[in-house]
Amino acid sequence: MIPRRGLLSSRELDAAGIRGAALRESYRRCRAINAEHGKTYYLATLLLPAAKRPFVHALYGFARHADDLVDQTPGLSPAERTEVVTRWTDELLADLDWGETSDPVGRAVLDTVARWAIPRDYLVDFVTAMRADLCVTSYETYADLEKYMWGSAAVIGLQMLPILGRRDETVRWDVLEPYAIALGTAFQLTNFVRDVGEDLRRGRVYLPQDSLQRFGVDVERLRRGIVDESIRNLVAWEIERARGLYAQAAPGIALVDPTSRDCLRTAFTLYSDILTEIEAADYDVFHGRVAVGTARRAEVGARGLARAVAARHRR
Known part of the structure; x- marks a missing residue:
């Protein structure tokens, strides 16, 4: 049975060897964040063995x-938001070096990093990317965007690797890493394509400027939100780029x-299905957030659950 959304059971915490009321509460808080905001990611996480899920x-x-x-700290000026983010990230990195923190989210993160020997540099690179969002509003080329996605997405794939584990000891970690990087980047680029309208309202354009220029699109044209042939061609171009990343990542699953x-x-x-849904919506990435339907998510989740249970029994 799949646990109810947002509820991190004592069984999972016990299976993961997580002790102490404050630490267990921190993991529960992270689970609630995942359940609220990461519907696809959350569903996929529930297919892991209980001992891996909290991490x-x-x-x-x-x-x-x-x-x-x-993005969502209410009532703050840009300068105040920058100060809040900088202070929080500085304190988190200092706590990471110290090995202790009072931050209710950071406590679980520090514990996860320590248990799985996740390199500190991955968190530093992620924090650097988040800080870039405070001042960088566009990227001239895809190569420029890739540098940002290294910190915002690729390192998250790398952080996951030790938790997911290898097929066996003949599979070297350095062989797995390119697949993790490709998949993390594919997820991120999928979000960028889907969220063009939402990002515009925040003053950002993540689609590379050289892609816009290729199809005769500028920021003002994006802001008008009219899905014409140039917009369709632009979005289709980025969809194919994302699908190329999924193709690179696919062999790593085995x-x-x-x-x-x-x-x-x-x-x-389910993430790659988002690209198909964008196509089905005639490439409209401006009016409402394209999502995979509940029936499709349930179908894919049920199939995955059956296979996951069988894999655990074999193990």
Whole structure:
């Protein structure tokens, strides 16, 4: 049975060896963040063995909390928001070096990083990308955007690797890393394509400027929100770029631990389905957020759950 959304059971915490009331509450908070904001990611995480789930929730909760500080802290001027984000990230990195924190989200993150020996540099690179969102509003080329996505997405894939585990000891970690980078970047680019309208309202354009120029589109044309042939061609171009990343990532799924594969397969399928839904919406990425339907998510999740349970029994 899949646990109810937002409820991190004592069984999962016990299975993961998480002790102490404050630490357990921090993991529960991260789970709630994942359940509220990361519907596809959350569903996929529930297909992992109970002992792995809390750590994935912690990584997601950290990433989402940082993103919300950048984008959704109400009533603050840009300067005040910059100060809040800078102070929070500085304190988190200092706490990471110290090994302790009082931050209710950071406590689970520090515990996860320590348990799985996740390199500090990955968190530093993520924090650097989040700070870039405070001042960078566009990217001239895809190569420029890739540098940003390294910190905002690729390192998250790398953070996940030790938790997901390898198929066996013959699979080297450095062989797995390019697949994790490609998949994390594919997820991020999918979000950028879907959220063009939402990002515009925040004053940002993540689609590379050289892509806009290729199809005769400028920011003002995006702001008008009229889906004409040039807009369709632009969005289709970025959809194909994202699909190329999914194709690069796909062979890596077979190389992770069998009990983790269906988590990846489910996220892979449902995120790539977003691209299909954008096409079905005639490339309208301005009026409402394109989403995969509940029936499709239930279908993919049910298939993944059946395979995940079978993998655990075999293990």
